Amino acid sequence: MQSPYRVMVVDDSAVIRGFLTRWLKEEDDIEVVASAGNGAIALKEFEKHHPEIVVLDIEMPEMDGMTALPKLIELDRNVKVIMASTLTLRNADISMRALAKGAADYVPKPESTREAGEKEVFHRDLIAKVRALGATRRRKLGEDLPSVGGGAAVVPSLAAQASSAPTIYKGAEIKLRSHNAGLFPKVLAIGSSTGGPQALFSVFEKLKGKLSLPVFITQHMPATFTAILAEHLTKIAGMKCAEAVDGEKIEGGRIYLAPGDWHMTVVKGADGEKISLNQNPPENFCRPAVDPMLRSLVEVYGSRILTVILTGMGQDGKLGCEQLANLGGYVIAQDEETSVVWGMPGAVATAGLSNAVVSLNDIPAAVENALSGRPS
Template sequence: MTGTGQKPIRVLIIDDSAFNRQTIKRMLEKSPAIEVAGVAVDGYDGMKKVMKLKPDVITLDLEMPRVDGFTLLRWLMEENPMPVIIVSSHGEKSTVFKALELGAVDFIVKPTKSASKELEAIEGDLLRKVLSITSLNMDKLRKNISWVGYKDAVMPKSYERFEDKDIKIVTMGASTGGPAALQVVLSMLPGNFPSPILISQHMPYGFTRQFASRMNKVSALTVKEAEHGEAVEAGKALICPGGHHIMLNRTKGETVVTIKDSTEDDIYIPSIDLMMKSAAEIFGPKTIGVVLTGMGSDGKAGMKEIKRRGGFTIAESEESAVIFGMPHEVISAGAADMIASLQQIPAEILKRFKGQE
């Protein structure tokens, strides 16, 4: 039992690197709320340990001998679904997103011996993600992933008729569970969507370009990683580069993107609050804010600012949110004009442009 009387979160570490196993174990053991149930040297060993130890959460390497991480993930989601956090290297960007599509809930970038500052940052990230598992709903995550699979087989709409031609901007923020949630929303918006979209998904540096590329394949919108100085355009969704913040600026009659470096003091990277406040300052009542699944309070202040300036705000409902933390914070602060399930959100956004408010 922990000091609060709750059972500790039991973690199984699966990694073929002894250094990584020891490093991750040492990090996790710093929290009294976490117990390392065991370690496994590859996927085959991991399968046996899962059945024997019955952990609450798994940290998983992908590239391993005998049975790799993908094979274990498929087996796990069929036989005994449980939260899995991928431990990856920067060179495994495409494989990370494949793992998320198979059912992993999140990922961290694999630590190295020499990068002591990186190691400290990873430790905090790892602990936060493991501790958030108690709020995570695996059934909702699997439902979103299966919905994404269904949408992949259907060509998204390229055209809809819009009554309201007045330019608006849509801002969306998400954290844990966000990649699948964003894919659901973006796949349901038409290619002639009459507004720019800005997205902040909590994700480390180096992964968002690959993420944007995958989103672009399942959406009729143009989805890409945002670039500094790039103009926002209708029908284009810009994803904030990992490890940075995205803001807007007016210059020479255009609204352009400003990419800002993060600092060691920043709690949430990218910051949903900074993005939303920046958009609300420029677009005022023409701003739409959407907060999806995630742990913490990022997005609450941004949604309050959008609402204060007369914009429209939507928080994902508990019914569909993989982790209800961020939407709950928005709702509790009175900053949500509407609470909607993930599958309802695209239709509610579209109503703002069709005179159906």
């Protein structure tokens, strides 16, 4: 077995450090090499043990997580930092800023470690993100991945981990669909997960002032975080972005963001298209999920949908893109090199459902071309 992923846990609560460390140590492919009660201690431990992944609390004495974050990245620009915070508006905002400053992802800590359901979700998400980010780092550096249970090394995804059926994306052949330029898209739909906020900020910064159609985004996030994400996108995109509201009418020049814990769909009524929210069971272990959004858009707009699948774990969005591809809609997938985790876009690209697989920097131009009837 190849060496396990090296993790450091940083939290001022000895109780939280304890159960995080215990959970991580239970996995054969993960090793906790250090723990620390604040950022200052974490920096010293980092230089001793050189962890690949750091689970970093936000609020700590002496040196908090936001102060420690850039110092950790300075020590190792390839380190993957997962911010851990409780679900408050303040911490959600700090987490968004941490992502913009180089953190790879975040995990919302359960309000109570006694709640079995909350602990189970947090446990599953933490393990999945450590594995996915560790795999991304090692592949970038050309290092071997640890095997799981004696099997082949894989790129794990949230869905794959839960189903015990991992998917290998590295080196998979990408088959692009041809596209016959015809009717212009009526809407833009975007799906994203791990690394998604940073990718969304990058895309909309370059598209500022260039979009007049309705935009629908499903980003895997809890409720408190989606509210903050909407605020940040409004500032960056120069167009109103808000959590979608059940029953609201669809308008051009607006960004509708799926609220945390709700699937966002679109329905057509007598007086036009409207948002319809539901709390149907999670799909791909996620709520909100991309697939329900895409299915509903296909029912309302047919092939006249431009879809972008950004970085993220798992394969949410693949089935929706399959429906869209069968109708002749246009799909853009983020490439592996610029994805934090090439799960969602990789699933679409390797299934031959995308018309273009491009870098994050090139996605805005690809969107403009597709909207103007000049898809590449």
